[in-house]
Amino acid sequence: MTMEHSQIGKPVPRKEGREKVTGAARYVDDLTFPEMIHGVTVRSSLARGKILDVRFGDDIPWNEFTIVTAKDIPGKNCIALLIEDQPCLADRFVNHPEEAILLLAHPDKYLLEEARRAVHIEIEPLPAVFSIEDSLARKQIIWGEDNIFKSYRVEKGDVASAWSGAEFIVEGEYETGAQEQLYIEPQGMIARANSFDGVTVWGSLQCPYYVHKALVSLFELPKEKVRVVQTETGGGFGGKEEYPSMIAAHAALLALKSGKPVKMIYDRAEDMAATTKRHPSRTRHRTAVRRDGKLLAMEIDFTLDGGAYETLSPVVLSRGTIHAAGPYDCPNVLIQSRVVATNAPPHGAFRGFGAPQSVFALERHLDRVAAAVGLSPEELRRRNFIREGQTLSVGQVVHEKVRMDKLLDRALELSGYHEKRARFAKENPRCVIRRGIGFAAFLHGAGFTGSGEEYLASEAQVTATCDGKVQVLAGSTEMGQGTNTVFAQIAAEALGLDCEQIEILQPDTSLVPNSGPTVASRTTMIVGKLVETAALVIKKSLHDTGFLKPAYTPGEFTDACREYTGKIGALQSLVKYQHPSDLHWDDGKYQGDAYGAYAWAVYVAEVSVDTRTAEVRVEDFVAVQEVGKVINPVLAAGQIEGGVAQGIGFALYENVVWQEGRMVNGQMTNYIMPTSMDVPSIRVFFEELPYARGPAGAKGIGELPLDGTAPAIANAIAQATGVDVRKIPMTPETLLEMLEGVHA
């Protein structure tokens, strides 16, 4: 049934857009409080060691400073997340460079820097581990009993039986590096705390209730005494999923001890060096394939570097593992994965969350499998694309009517793939600038994995006031992706109103329910559905009580609200997530319905490679995806375009230079993200197969573009140069050496 929508599918301008274009939007560093002072963090310079002594240099008026150490922590010295292994402040040992040891506060921001320099921490070094290989080899045990935070095993069919009958066996190892989220607004928090009122923090964050949970544990306070407010947030991308709990804890500890509001804003160098990054990865593929290109078995070994503490690594590993075998029908799959500890700052959430790593490996590998068998990359995919009724590697039966082959057709046509591939192959040998075109086919599950959404038990509320204003109360945060606007459109559509009449309340844990974290491509699909449901409940209440006729004008809606609230009471609906009864997930076997819905995509990248300098330029990019329903075409396209740009960075530019566990290129001059001259016009196309459980049929799309961009580019570089790309970022330095190898 196709519906005429009044709000859904419309390019409604961003709700908070006016504030953003006039400079009126208030980010945390724009706020000041009376008597507010500033805070800074003193950090470890070593990767691993025993703290022997802390000395405070002369020449600083220390009596004017508030100084906080681990001893000042009222509750547990840890940042509560999945487990409790990460200290808020290092006490006796440090386990990564930049680990926080001590906090300082003072009214003078400048003096704080001088003071920070004057704190001398003596650390006795301990042997440290800096690579996946060394961690697995257990050169040192730096975490738990074996350095392994988590491991998974996913099995389908019987991989062992497939090798002997296989006509081709193709192996390969693929690596991806760390990637810094590089939100343009650095991490920041303001805290107020006293033992009577409790703790309140305002800041740049994605998950108010994660911060809430961490502060409740750290301060040993009842839940009502901790309040977390999200300020306008200048980008997150996962980098503000778990880290804000740490900076909020620090600001709050200083606030508690000083008795004053404390503002902590990281400068860029500190932000880059001390906070989370995308997990580096190593994937090994072994694939059995028949002469006709049919995949017989995929054995995948997937390892992530988790840094020094567990934080969210098991969940990142989970998503990476589940996405490792892609949108293909393969009867025998074995995926063994693990995330290991190293003495680097803990790696964390970054858009894609494990999938960009495993999808890079898979899509690069399948181009090589195609070549081994003598098929084109396209033909290999066509002969293996999964269809409705077939099962993914975790045993999930695909119930969506997806046609990956049609997405592939469309993407290849829009990009001029066939003509270009043939022309480039012909012209390249006599060209200094070589060209190539490549693609990646992939899927991305929306929402938390398996029973995750059930565990989150998210809630959202819609309230109608006596003057007909409709408020949406959710813990989901706007950080540029368009949450405010999409929620407004969903509520407006459900109520037959205009978006102007919908107000999205600022996420404040004292006001809004816990809608779960703003991550995992879940906000529109899962929380948006709760918003839709709540709005419909409101409408039904008004109809059922007779205050509202079946067809009505906005004015009549307002009248009905006035009557209802006057005569009956509060007009509100709090809706809690109900896990669909037909989705089953076995956590023990890691089998079942991993995600309620997937977005499906094919991305095509065209590159030029200057053989003199090995500089790669993305000349054209086509992104085709099936997403259920596009709620707002401008916002949806914006998500894909922005994600592709980040994927271009992941593939070509964003190299973290490590020295003994520390990022040494932590300035924007030396950590290279794409400028406007480095990205082409990104051409985005949507298809819609409405997902019944999504609001208006929408699925999640936020992370999708990070999965397919890098492998498409890698495959294009391979066509352009003959270089067998195995590792990203593919910097000119690496590519030049490989080009020389090809021509040697």
Place this chain on the structure above:
Amino acid sequence: MRSYVPAYELQEPRNLLDALERMAREPGEWRPFAGGTDLMVLLEAGKLVQRKFLSIWKLPELSGITVAPANVNLNALTTYSEIRGHELLAREFPLLCRAAAETGSIATQNRGTLGGNIANASPAADSPPVLLVYDAELELVSASGVRWVPYHGFWNGYKKIAMRNDELIRTIRLPRQRKFSKQFYRKVGTRRAQAISKVCFAGAARMDAGRIVDIRIALGSVAPTVFRASESEKILRGEKPTPATLRAAQDILSREISPIDDIRSTARYRLRVAQNLLAEFCESLQS
């Protein structure tokens, strides 16, 4: 912000003479501060060691571009934007305009000055190779007088220039009518804009019947200073740019330059790219 900002002095001298007299009275105490695009970055990183500065940004004696029959004089405070917008420079000194266009962003081009760039002496600077190719000369002024020095040789070590601490660069002079029929500039950076160069190549040649009559080659980011590849020039001067001469020149070049590994790139990459850019330049001489 990593520095203790209150500890820094930045004073405005009344005029150029006042600035020079103060620098002469307290040698080494006061450093000139032009547009700030280098010094403020150091300040913010907590790496600005010098504490006392004289703001020369608005001094009219140090601003402006004058054109004379034999040369063009760019006063030290000439910004990259001013270079880009100057018609005669675009015609007669196109490499300088190219270098200016590839320096930082428009915002930094509006504040970055040629004199500041020279005084900062970063081996990765984008304009200095061009100044070498154009045989630039510098006018250095102090309270005790004026002297002119060729730009070639002015740089005598990593971030060191042959200028006394009571001197200021006043003018950069470019001789006109060098008759370089072929000019080439290429900066290979970390990305297409706002990039620090990994290798920067400036070349100019005067050709006659397919033979190189005169040639200049200068590179940035491949040595502790910006670098004039005199030995490579010698091999090419008087020759036709054939593949054999090119190979010989590339070989000499690899021994003349001394690129390093750093956080942006590798010695191997810089070496290979420098040789490839030399090839690109020589190929352009053939047409």
Place this chain on the structure above:
Amino acid sequence: MPKAARKIRVNCKINGKAFSLEAYPMARLLDVLREQAGLTGTKEGCGEGECGACSIELDGLLVNSCLVPAVQADGAKIRTIEGVANASELSAVQQAFLTHGGAQCGICTPGMILAARNLLSRNAQPTETEIREALSGNLCRCTGYTKIFESVLEACRAQRVRS
């Protein structure tokens, strides 16, 4: 403790209004605007002149205010994002950013709008290539730039229609 320099007076015009502000001589103009003048629309993204979030117009020139010392702002005419809209009427660039998705998280937006405005004041009908180049000093992590270019092109079109 190093000795502190004397604070100076910075007399300047910001968005047409006269200000007399006190600051250390090497204080960044960015901080003077945000803290002393209370104009928080100009943002800090990197503190090293790379991201352009701090872009303002200083005597008609686009500059990174994180790289300008307070002393050099004395006597200057400054325009910040707060001075771009005309009372309640948004400029063409601002209006286009709203309708064409030029702003997502919004932190780069003030600087981006200043840069776009600066471009259009020099070149009323830029090509897409010219727009790319003019905005290359402003980093955006959210949009991938595509809708920023579309917004600027829309602003040009709207201005063409107006005149």
